[in-house]
Amino acid sequence: MSNANKLESPLNYFHGAFNKSSAPDSLFNDQIDCDLVIKEAPLSAHLNLRGDAGDSQFCAAVTEVLDLVLPLQPGTYQRNSNTSIYWLGPSEWLIVEEGGDAAAIEGALRKSLSGHISIVDVSGGQTCINLRGVAVATLLKKSSIYDFEGWDSAKPNSGLVVQTTFAKASAVVSNRSDGSYDLVIRRSFADYLAQWLLDAGGEFGCRIEQG
Numbered sequence: 001m002s003n004a005n006k007l008e009s010p011l012n013y014f015h016g017a018f019n020k021s022s023a024p025d026s027l028f029n030d031q032i033d034c035d036l037v038i039k040e041a042p043l044s045a046h047l048n049l050r051g052d053a054g055d056s057q058f059c060a061a062v063t064e065v066l067d068l069v070l071p072l073q074p075g076t077y078q079r080n081s082n083t084s085i086y087w088l089g090p091s092e093w094l095i096v097e098e099g100g101d102a103a104a105i106e107g108a109l110r111k112s113l114s115g116h117i118s119i120v121d122v123s124g125g126q127t128c129i130n131l132r133g134v135a136v137a138t139l140l141k142k143s144s145i146y147d148f149e150g151w152d153s154a155k156p157n158s159g160l161v162v163q164t165t166f167a168k169a170s171a172v173v174s175n176r177s178d179g180s181y182d183l184v185i186r187r188s189f190a191d192y193l194a195q196w197l198l199d200a201g202g203e204f205g206c207r208i209e210q211g
Helices: 056-066 102-112 136-143 187-200
Strands: 036-040 045-050 076-080 083-089 092-097 118-121 126-132 158-166 169-175 181-186 206-210
Touching: 036 187, 045 102, 056 083, 056 102, 083 158, 083 169, 102 118, 126 136, 126 187, 136 187, 169 187, 181 187, 187 206
Parallel strands: 036 206
Antiparallel strands: 036 126, 045 092, 045 118, 076 083, 076 158, 083 092, 126 181, 158 169, 169 181
16 A cells, blocks of 8 residues: 555654653653553544434444443443443434444444434544553643543443543543543644643653554
8 A cells, every 4th residue: 555545543643752841851762651641542433323312222223233332321431342432412422443444333333223313424533542641630630621530430341421621622531440541532633632742741751652
């Protein structure tokens, strides 16, 4: 495949970027411990799904296709392997499958679902990053007006999710059982957020990696 046709992730040119405000210039990046690591997920399938949460057939069909129970409680999500379903509203969800084929997932859902539904492929406009490290809680306080108090503990394959302002942009933020956080952000804000995170995390030591 030629370079002209090679797909690049939104943060491709930031992979390996490093900042630590107190680090001597003579040290190499990989010689310095980082308290904040940002990893961008591989190019993934992002689908916005709308339907009737009160329709048991609709819920069962989504579960059959994705092997995940549709989250019905506000501010919750379900995860299985590389696939997550985030609750966005009473009749709206975001499906993210890391490295997934959006067209295949959409086709399977349309084949199984009936009635008044909407499935929109938003893969080209979004990317997913993971924040981990001992400085994550402090960074979240810097980044958002939302209070993430108590979010440091999540059940395996399920947890909390919120749509909020993040560094003057917008993000879908969720927690993981390992203490890290996933952010789904718009592609158009990716460069801005990468630079902002490197700056905000400079006091701890911050590195951006490819997932």
